[in-house]
Every structure is written in C-alpha cells, then in structure tokens.
Amino acid sequence: MAQTVNEVTDLMSDKTRRPNSKLQVPTSVKYFFMVLVLGLLVLILIMGGKALRDAPPAAIHVSNQGLTVTQYRSLQQVMDQQKVSSFFTSDLQALRDITTGLAWVDQVSVSRDWQRGIVVTALPKQAVANFGTERLVDAKGNVFVPADSEDLTQERFATLQGEITQAPVIMQQMQQVNDWYAPLGVQVEDIILSPRMTWLIRFDNGLRVIVDNENTAQKLLSLSQLLGNQLKERRDEIQSVDLRYKNGFTIAWDMTQPQSDES
Template sequence: MAIRQRPTAGATRTQAVKPREPVNWKSRLRNISTVLVLLLLIFGTVYINNDDTLPILHVTVEGELINTEKQALIEAVTPYVTGSFLDVNVAGIRQAGEALPWVAQIQVRRVWPDTLHLMVSEHQAIARWNEDGLVNTRGQVFYPDSGKMPEGLIQLFGPEGGSELMSRQLVTIQQSVDKLGLRVKSLTMDERRSWQIQFTDDMQLQLGRAASEQRLARFIRVFEGPLASYRDQIKIVDMRYTNGLAVVWKNGKQPDFNGIV
C-alpha cells in the first residue's frame, strides 16, 4: 500500500531570478549628446538674436549718388537698423531708403560682424512728367524735391498710368524725326489717346488718336519733300485727315502762293 507524504508545513517555493540585461551605454550617451546639442542650439539662437549680441555698429553706402546725399540716406534708414546682425530689419531699411525722391533701388548686404552695406542706384530721368514729376528709363514716375528739377528734359503731358506708354512712344517719335533735324520738346497724350508733338523750334504736329504711326510716317514723307522749304513759317501741321494735312502758319509768315503744298 502506497503512502502519500504531505508537504511539510511552512515550506516556501523558490523563484528563479532572471539575469540583468547589460546597459547599452553607447545608446544612452548618444541620446544625452542629442539632448545637449539641442539645448545648445536653442540657447545659442536666443543669445545670438538678442539685441545686445552682435549689434549693427556701421552702415556703409556704395553707388554713384548725384542727387541724393549719403548722410541723408543713412539718417533715413537708421531708425530701422535695430536688432542683431542676423535679424536686422532689411525690408524696412530698403523701404525707408527707396522712399527718398531720387533713390530707385537699394540692396542690403550684411558684412560680418557689425556692418550693413547699402548698394544704391538712383533714378535716371529722361523726361519731365506733367507739372512736378519725372520719368525714369523704365517709364516710372517719381517726384523730386522742389527746386531740384533737371534742366533741358523733354516734357511729357499725360494721364495717370500713361508714363510707360508715352516713354516708348517718345523714343519711337524722336528716332523717326532725327533725319529731319527735328527735336521733340514736348509730347502730349490726352485721355482719348490723342497725340500732339511740339518741337524745339516751336512747330507743333497733331497726330490725333487713330493711326498715329501711319500719320507720323506720312508727315515725314511730306516734310522731306515740298514742305521742308516752309519750315520756319509753320506753326502747326495737322495730320488728322485721311489723305491730306492742314498747315497753320505763324503770324505774318504765311507764304505768298495759292494752291496745295
């Protein structure tokens, strides 16, 4: 007969202990290094962008300035020379400088560690615009200070927004009449795009609105022929006719003839 032996009271069950996994020090050091680099970048960015760090101490100007005083330009941009070398208000500096009457464009360059270098170009005026404006080589209107209007420029009279068109037309007209020895003194375009030219000898040419280029070409053909001999006596040549022209003579200088010129 088998006898079952009972377990002794108070006996404990032994639990197996797992061995510890080795510490991956390389991975931990990599993580710590990454955190430190991030912290350095954050603190470095805050430090560099602080207004007291790398302040702008000098402003230099490059460019052929004829109608703009260098000191006036520096004074205009100075209120915007704030912040550090890296976050200075470049757009504000450019806008303030280009607000001066003769300044066409400013490029701003940072020169380490404390200088802003301004590369400045001025407007090149090719004509006067209406009463108090000027037109530059791109057909843009700008307004100089009173008393600083250049002498000897061609006068353009036209509606707002017409300066580019009139500048192109001026070049075309002057090139066309060069061979006649005529120089444009003023060019007028009204709201209906009707054109009128006054030359330096005070002769006027009316081209009207329609087919102005063809009318100019017809005037040149006629002026190269029989009309040329009456040049000093002509006040107005009106080309606003389909197949002809009309001439208004200067007072007391009408030629003694009957017929068609």
C-alpha cells in the same frame, strides 16, 4: 610526427576555449552617455539662441556709391528710423522692400558684412524727361519724385504730360517721334496726351503738331517725310500742322505770311 600534430591540435583547441577578453559596457551606461550628449547639444542650442536674442542691434551702413549727397542723406534718414535685430536675425528682405519703396530708387542690394554690418546699396532712377512740373520719368516710363526738388523741370529735358498710367506710352511715342524727325535736325520739347487720346507735340524749333489716335504713327511718319522733301524749302515758315484728318492735313503759316494751305 603524429605526436607533434596532436600537440598543435591541442594548442588550437585551447585557443578556441579561451574566454573573450573584450570589455562589455553595460547598456545603462550607453544610454547615460547618449542622454548626456543629447543634453549637451540641447544646451548649446539654447545658449546659442539666447546669445542671438541678446545680441545688440546690427549697424546699418548705407553706401554712398552712385548717389548724390541729397539721395544719400534721404536714404540714410530712412534707414536710421528702422528697428533691426542682431546681425544674423535681421530681416534683409524687409529692409530691401523699404528701400525700393522710395520713389527715386531703381535697384537695391542688402547684404551682411562682418566689418560694416548690414550694407544697403541703392541705385537711383536715371531721369530722361520731365513729367509735368513735379515729377521726372526714366527711359522705361517710370514716373517718380526725385530726392532733390532742384532736379525738377530741368531745361535740358523734354516735358511729358498726361495720365501717370500712360507715361510708358508717352515715353515710347516721344522716342519714336525723335527718331523719325532726327534727319530734320529737330527733337521733341513737349509732348501731351490728352484724356481723349489726342497728341500735341511741340518741337524745339517751335513747330507744333496735333494728331489724333487714329493711324497716329503713319501720320507722323508721313509728315516727317513731307517736311524733308516737298515742304523742305518752306519748313521754317510753318507754325503748326493739324493731322486730325482722314484725307489730309492743315498747315498754319508764320504770321509774316498770313495764309493757310490744305493738302
């Protein structure tokens, strides 16, 4: 029994004395492979960069969705004049800025598409009124020149006049007046804000109202209530109303009744 234990112990001691059979890779070979891998990566990057530089210019596709024929042609003409680089290196923000620089453009989307190239999608401003005779204005008071000159001075629109910087104020005033006078069945046809901040309003029934910039809203609201109540029976006889008074107003009557009242 003791002999058997000794033999097992000798075998185990022989295993511990056996030399390690793992292959030792020289350090120089490791460094060589590391340098080789790094070199390949650098080469791939250089070749990739060269391929991007040498790639043909990306095609610009202008979407006609939501645009009229004139608007589409206008945007296409601008995009045709742009110099773009390859599909991956083209500056999309620059194209977006150029498109938003068009007065009639409201929103712009510029994206990359594998099949079509660089896609430019634009939404036009929606005019709600004329601004003078050469411009339009949208609901937010943005004044712009339309892509098609035939869109100017549309009869279905009211006409706003004044300084361009005051366009949002004029638009807001027109919308408010239309709300107040809607129960009377009339709406604003022309509204002017003079440099002295005097309002001249003409309604589609021919009624003209002039009011200063002092308590303007209260005066216009009070007049709408008077026209709907005390002056209801004679409303069609009124040509104009001057509200530029602290304690009243004047009425100019129709020429068939050449008289004037002061309230």
